[in-house]
Amino acid sequence: MWEQIQSNIRRSRMIIALMAVLLTTLGAVVGTVWIGGAEGAVAGALGALMLWLLLWIISLSGGDKLILMSARAKEIKKEDAPILWNVVEEMTIASGLGAMPSIHVIDNDLPNAFATGRKPETASVAVTSGLLRRLNRDELQGVIAHEIAHIKNYDIRFLTTATVMVGAIVIVSDIFVRSLWFGGGRRRGSGRGDGQMIFLILALVMAVLAPLFANLLYYSVSRKREYLADASAARYTRYPLGLASALRKISGSFSGHRKAAKESTARALAPMYIVNPLQLSGASASLMATHPPTEKRIAVLEAMSGGAGWIDYENAFKKVTGDDCLSAGLTGSEGSVATRQATADADAKAAKQDRARVVTDMLDRFAGLLLIPCACGVRIKVPSGARHERVSCPRCGTGHEVPRAHGETEAAPQVLTHRRQGKDWESFECACGKPHQLSPAFRAGRVSCKKCGRTIEVVA
Amino acid sequence: MGATVVLIGLVVVVIAFFGWAIGIYNGLVGLRNRVKNAWSQIDVQLKRRHDLIPNLVETVKGYASHEAGTLQAVTEARSRAVSADGVAESSKAEGELSAALGRLMVVVEQYPDLKANQNFLGLQEELTTTENRIGFSRQHYNDEVMVYNTKTEVFPASVIAGMFNFEQADFFELENETEREVPKVSF
Numbered sequence: 001m002w003e004q005i006q007s008n009i010r011r012s013r014m015i016i017a018l019m020a021v022l023l024t025t026l027g028a029v030v031g032t033v034w035i036g037g038a039e040g041a042v043a044g045a046l047g048a049l050m051l052w053l054l055l056w057i058i059s060l061s062g063g064d065k066l067i068l069m070s071a072r073a074k075e076i077k078k079e080d081a082p083i084l085w086n087v088v089e090e091m092t093i094a095s096g097l098g099a100m101p102s103i104h105v106i107d108n109d110l111p112n113a114f115a116t117g118r119k120p121e122t123a124s125v126a127v128t129s130g131l132l133r134r135l136n137r138d139e140l141q142g143v144i145a146h147e148i149a150h151i152k153n154y155d156i157r158f159l160t161t162a163t164v165m166v167g168a169i170v171i172v173s174d175i176f177v178r179s180l181w182f183g184g185g186r187r188r189g190s191g192r193g194d195g196q197m198i199f200l201i202l203a204l205v206m207a208v209l210a211p212l213f214a215n216l217l218y219y220s221v222s223r224k225r226e227y228l229a230d231a232s233a234a235r236y237t238r239y240p241l242g243l244a245s246a247l248r249k250i251s252g253s254f255s256g257h258r259k260a261a262k263e264s265t266a267r268a269l270a271p272m273y274i275v276n277p278l279q280l281s282g283a284s285a286s287l288m289a290t291h292p293p294t295e296k297r298i299a300v301l302e303a304m305s306g307g308a309g310w311i312d313y314e315n316a317f318k319k320v321t322g323d324d325c326l327s328a329g330l331t332g333s334e335g336s337v338a339t340r341q342a343t344a345d346a347d348a349k350a351a352k353q354d355r356a357r358v359v360t361d362m363l364d365r366f367a368g369l370l371l372i373p374c375a376c377g378v379r380i381k382v383p384s385g386a387r388h389e390r391v392s393c394p395r396c397g398t399g400h401e402v403p404r405a406h407g408e409t410e411a412a413p414q415v416l417t418h419r420r421q422g423k424d425w426e427s428f429e430c431a432c433g434k435p436h437q438l439s440p441a442f443r444a445g446r447v448s449c450k451k452c453g454r455t456i457e458v459v460a
Numbered sequence: 461m462g463a464t465v466v467l468i469g470l471v472v473v474v475i476a477f478f479g480w481a482i483g484i485y486n487g488l489v490g491l492r493n494r495v496k497n498a499w500s501q502i503d504v505q506l507k508r509r510h511d512l513i514p515n516l517v518e519t520v521k522g523y524a525s526h527e528a529g530t531l532q533a534v535t536e537a538r539s540r541a542v543s544a545d546g547v548a549e550s551s552k553a554e555g556e557l558s559a560a561l562g563r564l565m566v567v568v569e570q571y572p573d574l575k576a577n578q579n580f581l582g583l584q585e586e587l588t589t590t591e592n593r594i595g596f597s598r599q600h601y602n603d604e605v606m607v608y609n610t611k612t613e614v615f616p617a618s619v620i621a622g623m624f625n626f627e628q629a630d631f632f633e634l635e636n637e638t639e640r641e642v643p644k645v646s647f
Contacts, residue, residue, distance in 0.1 A: 082582065086589035093501060094596035096494075096604065137588075238599065334606060340595075343588075354581075373578070 073104035114272040115147040142243030149232030231313035244301035309337030498601040523574035
């Protein structure tokens with residue numbers, strides 16, 4: 001495995017270097033057209049590299065947080081989703097990853113998952129609420145193992161760097177093509193020779209093709225890595241059918257909601273997911289696909305009859321596609337590895353209901369609701385800003401105390417009220433002791449305390 | 461003149477050889493440490509199970525007081541596992557603990573009130589994950605042992621390994637087939 005990771009890193013470096021050459025050449029060409037001569041070429045190349053460096057530094061210093069934010073992922077604690085948390089820890093142990101990744105949940109009913117981060121020690125895993133609702137423990141384990149494999153194989157870092165590289169190439173080519181479009185007439189008037197005209201056309205062709213080429217480079221590697229992550233997941237879980245069944249459920253629930261999938265996924269994030277939501281069947285066999293066709297991935301996993309090792313994956317891959325997949329160093333390192341049995345789900349229906357409840361509760365808690373379980377089975381939801389000290393159960397009528405202290409520790413700040421005494425200047429104290437002053441112009445509305453962050457409602 | 465060139469060449473070769481040998485030696489030490497670390501991970505997970513059991517027994521006791529015998533067996537198996545010394549004794553005691561827990565979980569099936577208890581459901585999930593973690597940490601230990609053992613066997617690292625006494629590590633193996641099946645705690 002270690003050799004595989006090493007060769008993965010080497011291959012990443014090569015691809016990144018190729019992309020850097022492409023970017024520099026593009027910059028040099030653009031510089032020659034704009035400024036002219038050798039100085040222009042050098043300046044253009046340097047400019048393009050500077051742009052890349054800038055983007056790279058930004059992406060390394062907070063790229064993972066940016067990605068999680070734009071996916072609207074919320075970090076969870078163990079109480080929020082114990083099964084998810086436990087499964088992530090189990091897979092951290094099975095993979096021998098040094099540290100457990102942080103876990104995030106996205107409020108989206110379409111099942112999917114991705115991993116991100118700069119290095120394996122500080123990575124993050126994000127799953128959608130739809131995934132948690134639909135997958136049983138074995139399937140969830142398969143998905144998480146796939147994501148942890150991406151972390152362990154340094155795919156997440158490659159993805160970040162490559163995305164930035166492709167981004168820089170796209171920006172440079174875009175600026176260049178636009179500048180020709182808008183400034184072209186003026187330049188053509190300044191009297192250029194035929195040779196320059198031909199060079200201009202060549203430059204234009206290159207600017208249009210460069211992003212395409214960069215993407216092709218990236219996709220060619222990306223597909224292979226999905227297979228490797230699948231093989232790793234099978235090996236970590238010792239249960240290839242779990243991931244196969246999860247992939248089937250994920251791609252199955254997309255089929256009716258292609259439009260929703262497109263709308264709810266940011267284009268830049270699509271290649272990171274376990275199943276690319278923008279590339280569903282049909283076009284997925286093409287060169288421009290980030291992921292191999294899901295049906296093929298499922299077929300390979302299902303063909304691994306009775307084995308979960310590298311060699312078992314390789315044999316299954318050969319049987320399904322006729323090609324090779326994993327490196328010889330990996331498949332030669334060990335024999336077949338026995339699979340384990342499926343986790344028995346004694347009461348599948350109850351487990352399903354339980355999952356749905358956990359997910360709903362978690363999303364409610366994200367929305368700032370306080371959940372009070374009643375002995376009769378009803379879960380009373382109280383907005384965290386509610387001023388009631390007691391609530392009674394709508395089914396059995398039992399009274400429950402609303403825990404104040406709990407409301408204060410919640411992420412959502414507690415709302416207090418202050419009744420306006422008159423119409424002049426007036427001051428009052430927040431519950432934390434910080435004095436607030438109201439001007440005569442302020443009739444009613446919300447004030448937020450600068451010290452404790454509480455929202456205070458001022459009523460007339 | 462000629463002699464100096466030969467001498468310099470010889471020195472360079474010797475330095476290169478030592479550098480290479482040191483590299484291999486350090487690689488072997490790194491792998492051996494990973495094996496040790498993987499082994500200690502198993503202990504961490506076993507300890508986790510020991511800590512979980514008193515809580516589980518208390519919760520079950522409240523609902524299924526008739527099962528005092530089964531509960532007693534779990535508690536005793538736990539204390540034997542906690543006080544066990546050495547790899548052989550400890551793995552035997554842990555196997556018995558797994559078996560006792562498996563029996564408890566079968567018995568629990570007859571108590572619907574207990575199975576509806578939130579606290580118990582939480583403990584049940586904790587027990588499931590702990591069993592899984594024990595399994596996965598053993599699995600990971602074996603993976604690391606395999607990498608390390610292969611390295612010590614393959615030339616040229618085998619020469620260095622022989623010189624500096626890098627012994628082959630033992631795989632974690634359950635003693636008999638029945639034990640291998642028992643820890644499958646299914647709910």
